[in-house]
Structure formats: structure tokens, C-alpha cells
Amino acid sequence: MKKTILSIILSFVFCLNTFAAKPKLERIEPMFWWAEMHNPHLQLLVHGQDIALTQVSLSYPGVEIKGITQLDSKNYLFVDLNISKEAKPGFFDIVFKQKKRVVATYRYELKQRGANSAMRDGFNKSDALYLIMPDRFANGDTSNDNIDGMRENHNRKNSLGRHGGDIAGIEQHLDYIINQGYTAIWLNPVLENDMPEQSYHGYAVTDFYQIDRHYGSNEDYKDFAEKAKDQNIKLIMDMIFNHCGAFHWWMNDLPSKDWINNMPEGVDLTKIEYTDAAMEKMDKSAFTITTHRKTVIEDPHVAKSDHDHLVDGWFVPSMPDLNQKNPYVARYLIQNSIWWIEYAHLAGIRMDTYPYPDKEMMAQWNKEVLEAYPNFTIVGEEMFFDPAIVSYWEGKEPNRDGYTPYCPSMMDFPLQGALCQAFTEEEGWENGLMKIYLTLAKDFLYSDPFNLVTFPDNHDLSRYYSVMNKDLDLWKMGIATTLTTRGIPQIFYGTETLMEGFAHDGHGKMRADFPGGWKGDKVNAFTGEGLNKDQIEAQKYIRTILKWRKNCTPILEGKLKHYIPQDGIYLYSRYTDKENVIVILNKNREEKEIDPMKYQEVLKGYTKGKDIFTNQSISIQKTFKVRGKSALILELH
Structure with a gap:
């Protein structure tokens, strides 16, 4: 009788352990995908209690499992699929088994792409x-x-x-x-x-x-x-x-120890008060906060520690830094x-x-x-x-x-900063409207400004x-x-x-x-x-x-040509081979006369300009006036 009771207890405990150990599927990301995508490789993030204890399989023409990886947490799997061009839109089951017993099934969909989607x-x-x-x-x-x-x-x-x-x-x-x-x-x-x-x-x-x-x-x-x-x-x-x-769903159970850069030890992110006032008083010594010194990326003389402190530091304590x-x-x-x-x-x-x-x-x-x-x-x-x-x-x-x-x-x-300074500073050698000019003069640095x-x-x-x-x-x-x-x-x-x-x-x-x-x-x-x-x-x-x-x-397709600002006047042209628009900024309080001879490089061949605000035609073959503190935009004819 005692043996029978003991057997029953052991059997019951075994059943409890078996039940507790049963893996649970909670999410797959991305939740669905599309057929005929450019890259045939798709990596699924699979999350669920003890999901790494399962074997994963599927059967669908054109879709093949190429690899399954567990990182540090047994609650994640990364399933690499190859989706060939032959794979058609439709549904297939991703099956999760433990000891040949199905513990979870996910109905995955390959959707039809829209016409000319790419x-x-x-x-x-x-x-x-x-x-x-x-x-x-x-x-x-x-x-x-x-x-x-x-x-x-x-x-x-x-x-x-x-x-x-x-x-x-x-x-x-x-x-x-x-x-x-x-x-x-x-x-x-x-x-x-x-x-x-x-x-x-x-x-x-x-x-x-x-x-x-x-x-x-x-x-x-x-x-x-x-x-x-x-x-x-x-x-x-x-x-x-x-x-x-900080409250992302994966933060309490990261797939790997290096999923987040500089994860602070012994800090419960969910217990922090993230108001501005609390952040000002907070002891941030447990966090590696970024320096925000972004020049370390381009600096040819940079110390590696300075570089790493920027890219691996947290933006703020409420925003954990992902390790790309x-x-x-x-x-x-x-x-x-x-x-x-x-x-x-x-x-x-x-x-x-x-x-x-x-x-x-x-x-x-x-x-x-x-x-x-x-x-x-x-x-x-x-x-x-x-x-x-x-x-x-x-x-x-x-x-x-x-x-x-x-x-x-x-x-x-850079141009935004210039637009702020140009109209609030006094005019000078490098100040005022010159800020816009000097910023645009550095457009040679860009591939396509x-x-x-x-x-x-x-x-x-x-x-x-x-x-x-x-x-x-x-x-x-x-x-x-x-x-x-x-x-x-x-x-x-x-x-x-x-x-x-x-x-x-x-x-x-x-x-x-x-x-x-x-x-x-x-x-x-x-x-x-x-x-x-x-x-x-x-x-x-x-x-x-x-x-x-x-x-x-x-404006949409043309080039840009501008003149060095003088006496609070800045003129630039947006032009194609056939059409021309000029913009004149007069920062002075008073009305100013514009001498067209000074700007013949962009005005030559044109006789009139139409003000886009008033539709009024202005002769540009003789001096014309621009109202104080205004931008005159003219379509040239």
C-alpha cells in the first residue's frame, strides 16, 4: 500500500514537472511576410516560455528552414528561412514539438505583394x-x-x-x-x-x-x-x-546578454520614475549615458573609448541602447x-x-x-x-x-541653423545673410545637396x-x-x-x-x-x-546660383536651361533698389519678372525696388 501511494505521488510530481516544462509559444515576429520579396532570407524571432526546448518544422513548397539558433535565453529561438521565388502566397504551419509531441502550432502567412510594390x-x-x-x-x-x-x-x-x-x-x-x-x-x-x-x-x-x-x-x-x-x-x-x-516587452527577458549595450546591473527599469524632475535628481552612475559627442565618428584621431561611449551609451535612462x-x-x-x-x-x-x-x-x-x-x-x-x-x-x-x-x-x-541666425544677427563679414551663403557654399561636401x-x-x-x-x-x-x-x-x-x-x-x-x-x-x-x-x-x-x-x-528640377550678400540684400536664382526664378531677400527695414546690371549672369536674356504673390509684372531691365524686410520671388520672362 505504501509503495502504491509513493508511486502515485511520484507519478503526480512527474506530471506536474512535465506540465510546468511544457513550452509555450507567445509571439513570432514578423507575424507574416510576403512571397517574391527581393531577399529570400527571412529570420523569425520566436518567443515563448522554454520555446528553445522544442524542435521546429514546417512543410511548404519553396520554404525551407536553413538554421535554428538559441542565444542566451531559452525563451527565444531564431529561425532562418529561405523563401524561394517559387513559393506562392498562402498559409503554412510552423510546428513546435517536444519529444515528438506537438506543443504549439503557428499558422504563418505569405501574402501577395501589391502591383509594382518594389x-x-x-x-x-x-x-x-x-x-x-x-x-x-x-x-x-x-x-x-x-x-x-x-x-x-x-x-x-x-x-x-x-x-x-x-x-x-x-x-x-x-x-x-x-x-x-x-x-x-x-x-x-x-x-x-x-x-x-x-x-x-x-x-x-x-x-x-x-x-x-x-x-x-x-x-x-x-x-x-x-x-x-x-x-x-x-x-x-x-x-x-x-x-x-525601457518597458519594451523583451526588456525583462533579453534574447542575449549583449542585446542591449551597457545594461546596468541591479537596476529595475520598471521602478524608475521617468519625469523630468525625477531625472534631474536621479543618480545616473549605474548607467552608461552617451556623451552625445557625435564628432567622434568622423574624427581621425579619436580615442576608441570616446567613440564607444557615444555609440554604446544610452540616450537617456528610459531608452536602452540597442546593440546593432x-x-x-x-x-x-x-x-x-x-x-x-x-x-x-x-x-x-x-x-x-x-x-x-x-x-x-x-x-x-x-x-x-x-x-x-x-x-x-x-x-x-x-x-x-x-x-x-x-x-x-x-x-x-x-x-x-x-x-x-x-x-x-x-x-x-546646418541650413536650419543658418536660417535662424541670418535674420536675427546684424549683418557682417560672416554674419547675417552671409550665414546662409556660407552654408550653401559648402554644398560641395554632399553627394547630392x-x-x-x-x-x-x-x-x-x-x-x-x-x-x-x-x-x-x-x-x-x-x-x-x-x-x-x-x-x-x-x-x-x-x-x-x-x-x-x-x-x-x-x-x-x-x-x-x-x-x-x-x-x-x-x-x-x-x-x-x-x-x-x-x-x-x-x-x-x-x-x-x-x-x-x-x-x-x-524650383523642382533646377540648379542654384547665388551672389554674395551685400548691404542686407541676398539674391539667388533657381534655373534650368529654359526657365528661371530669382529670389531676393531684403533684410533692411527700408525699401531697396536693385540694379539689374549687377546680376546679369542670371538676368541676361530676360526682361520681366512676375511676382508670385501679386502676379504683378516687374521690369528687370532697369532698377526696381524690393520692399523692406521681405522676400521677392520672381518668375522671369
Whole structure:
């Protein structure tokens, strides 16, 4: 009898252990893929309790498992597939067995690609970009303001909280964006940011395959992209390879010890208070925070420790630094970007914190994306104001150190800095309008300076109207320069309504809600209700230039020729063999006469110029006048 009881107990314990050890499948990423992709290699990240204890198999014509890898955690597997050109769209089961017993099955889908998917157009010199922070533009669906299970919810009274803007709000106001003259929309990150505080900005991703539910669903994002495309509006996705959010789903169980650079020991990231006040008081000694000294990438004399401190340091304690030198991290990020391009029919990617990740991986990413989508556009963010540093990352030719970046475009921070200084400084040998001239004179450093993205401000910078000391005339001159010089112009939401705010005063005000995007707003910039005279004039000013720009060949395709600024006058020409546009900036308070003989190199052969704002014809065969503190844009005839 005792033996029987003991046998029963042992059998029961064995059953419990067997049950406890049964692997559990929790997720596979990417969740699905497409047939006939450029690269036949697909690496699946498989996650689940003890999933590495299983054997993986599948059976589908044209799909073959080429390798299965476990790193440090037994809760992950990386399954390498080869998907041949013969593989047809359809479904197949990925089977997970333990001791010949099926413990999990995942129904994987190879989708049919859209027609001409690989040859989609990127954004280019013919486009004008409208940058939107989704949480702050318009609340089109109040049902997603508060999401059960997410860490931060709606609090419009908090300038750094969630305000409720979403994809539905942007979609409902596509007509406004189109009417203003924009042809592309760049959204600040829309992927899940399930952080406890300040998650509105989107730069602390907690799930790379999920649209943040406060904005909508993956399907909502895809539908929005398709509706925008139907109205000839391109969509640009903001991505971050450098870091993720501290509450990313993998942070409590990393696939490998080196998945994150400089992971602090003994620190529970989920217990940290991430408010600005708490961060200021926090002892950060456990963290290796990046130096942000980005010149160490280009510096030929750099100490390796300084270099590594930049690229392997954490951006901030709430944003763990991803190790792109780990090939599984690299493959995960590259595939994720291609997945979103294919899924949402993207026209471009803006890559955040471009110099911080491993540069060899970034070059490989550019190559793979552009091989798969030859007309696609990638623009990198290097927030540095020296063209020598920014130009290092752009182009398909090797730098002097042998590094080839392959990145088609960069954000033109040097010109942005010049646009701020040019109209607020006194004129001088290297000051005032000379800042613009000297910046453009360094265009020889770039592979293609006409492919740079130009802008007066963005989500990280002080509002341009504030920088111009709320002087509408100076603001107009900077805007006109942005929209007519070489490059692809970008305008930040609210710039057209003279939104204010300095970066050094905190981001809450400069990222304020767009007026009219919320029910009950007293001012509605979409309809013009409640806007003051200057705001209405500013909206019209941008709208006039952008609508004219769409059909102006010299601006879209032409070269640039400029004259050294003198006495507060700067003249430049955008021209082709057959057409010519000149822009004259008069920074002086008083009206100035322009002597056409001084500018014969660009005026020769033309007799008149049409003012694009008034349609008035001006003779350029004799002296003509330019109003004080203004930009005169003339189509020459």
C-alpha cells in the first residue's frame, strides 16, 4: 500500500514537472511576410516560455528552414528561412514539438505583394513635407484616449502628457493638409510607446510591430496610408534603431546578454520614475549615458573609448541602447523596416538619432532597403550644424576613411541653423545673410545637396516664429528661403499658425496642440475661426508658395546660383536651361533698389519678372525696388 501511494505521488510530481516544462509559444515576429520579396532570407524571432526546448518544422513548397539558433535565453529561438521565388502566397504551419509531441502550432502567412510594390516612388525634390506629432494634431477618435492595460492615458492638462491626437484626427483633416500644398506627411513615431510618463512623443518604442493603440491599430495606419496615397499624399514613417523604451516587452527577458549595450546591473527599469524632475535628481552612475559627442565618428584621431561611449551609451535612462553589432538585433531591425514599407506602402523613412547606432549596420540597412525598393527615400537625422559632419552620412560614394553610408538624404540642420541666425544677427563679414551663403557654399561636401531636407524648425527645435522674435516679416523671409532654395522642404505642424515656444523652456509648449483639433477649441486653424490677422496671413503665405512650387520646374528640377550678400540684400536664382526664378531677400527695414546690371549672369536674356504673390509684372531691365524686410520671388520672362 505504501509503495502504491509513493508511486502515485511520484507519478503526480512527474506530471506536474512535465506540465510546468511544457513550452509555450507567445509571439513570432514578423507575424507574416510576403512571397517574391527581393531577399529570400527571412529570420523569425520566436518567443515563448522554454520555446528553445522544442524542435521546429514546417512543410511548404519553396520554404525551407536553413538554421535554428538559441542565444542566451531559452525563451527565444531564431529561425532562418529561405523563401524561394517559387513559393506562392498562402498559409503554412510552423510546428513546435517536444519529444515528438506537438506543443504549439503557428499558422504563418505569405501574402501577395501589391502591383509594382518594389517600384513605389519615394519622396523627392518635387515634394513638400508636413511634419505632424500625432498626439498633438487632432483627436478624431476619443474612444482610444484611454486604453485598458496601458501605462499612461489621457491628460490634456499636462503639457507632457497624452492629449489624445490620433490617426483618425489626421485622416479627418487630410483636406487641410492638401489645401495647404503639401504632398507628403511625416509623422513622429506611431509605434507603441507603453511608457508610464511622457510617452506622447513616440521615441521610446515598446513594440516594433504594433501601432500605439492610443493612435489606432495597424489596420488604421494602413488604411490611412492608402487613403493618403489615393489623394497623392505620400507617407513617411519615423523609425528609431538606436534604442527602444525601457518597458519594451523583451526588456525583462533579453534574447542575449549583449542585446542591449551597457545594461546596468541591479537596476529595475520598471521602478524608475521617468519625469523630468525625477531625472534631474536621479543618480545616473549605474548607467552608461552617451556623451552625445557625435564628432567622434568622423574624427581621425579619436580615442576608441570616446567613440564607444557615444555609440554604446544610452540616450537617456528610459531608452536602452540597442546593440546593432549583434547580428540578430541588426536582422530584426532591418526586417522590421522592410515589413512596414511593404505593409503600409510607405514612401520614405526618417531615421532618428542617425549617428548613434553602429554605422556598419546602418550602411547595410540602407543597402538592403534600396536594393528592395530602388526609388525609396531614407532621410537621416544628424542634429549637427556643420556640413562636414552631416555630409559624412549621405551618398553612395566612400568617405575618405573608406566608409560608404548609402543614405540618400539627411536633415539639413546646418541650413536650419543658418536660417535662424541670418535674420536675427546684424549683418557682417560672416554674419547675417552671409550665414546662409556660407552654408550653401559648402554644398560641395554632399553627394547630392538637392536631396537634403530643409526646414525652419521641427519637434526638437524652438518654434521659428519665436526665434524670429515674433517678427512676421522676418518669419516670412525664412519660410520663403526654406521653400525655394535647393532641397526638399519640411514644415512642422503649427508653424503656419505662428505657434510659439523655445526648446530651452521645455518641449510642452513648442509641441502644443494644433488649434481646432479638439472639440470645444475656441480657435480652429482648420477653418480659420478665431485666428488673428497675422496667423491667417502666415497660413496664406505658406499656401501660396507651396501651391506655386508644385508646378515650378526651376524650383523642382533646377540648379542654384547665388551672389554674395551685400548691404542686407541676398539674391539667388533657381534655373534650368529654359526657365528661371530669382529670389531676393531684403533684410533692411527700408525699401531697396536693385540694379539689374549687377546680376546679369542670371538676368541676361530676360526682361520681366512676375511676382508670385501679386502676379504683378516687374521690369528687370532697369532698377526696381524690393520692399523692406521681405522676400521677392520672381518668375522671369
